[in-house]
Amino acid sequence: MPVNNRLKDLRHDHRMNQTEFADFLGISIYQYNRYERGARQPTLEVALQISEKVKRPVNDIFYLTEEAPS
Numbered sequence: 269m270p271v272n273n274r275l276k277d278l279r280h281d282h283r284m285n286q287t288e289f290a291d292f293l294g295i296s297i298y299q300y301n302r303y304e305r306g307a308r309q310p311t312l313e314v315a316l317q318i319s320e321k322v323k324r325p326v327n328d329i330f331y332l333t334e335e336a337p338s
Contacts, residue, residue: 269332275304278322278329293321 279289290300295314302308309330310318319326 269335270306271309271330272306272333273303273330275300275318275329278324279304282322293318
């Protein structure tokens with residue numbers, strides 16, 4: 269099951285661009301961009317830090333999706 273995220277929605281809710289949101293979260297823009305695009309998944313530690321910063325439960329930000337049938 270792939271892990272997806274709602275980082276872009278959260279960033280828009282905070283009315284920030286990617287650079288501003290990455291700074292707010294305390295991570296590099298490069299790292300944040302990869303998370304938002306789904307190219308990389310954050311470690312559990314980073315996911316918990318993001319959750320704490322935006323004051324949302326981890327499963328509101330990161331969630332599992334069903335794989336498309338082959």
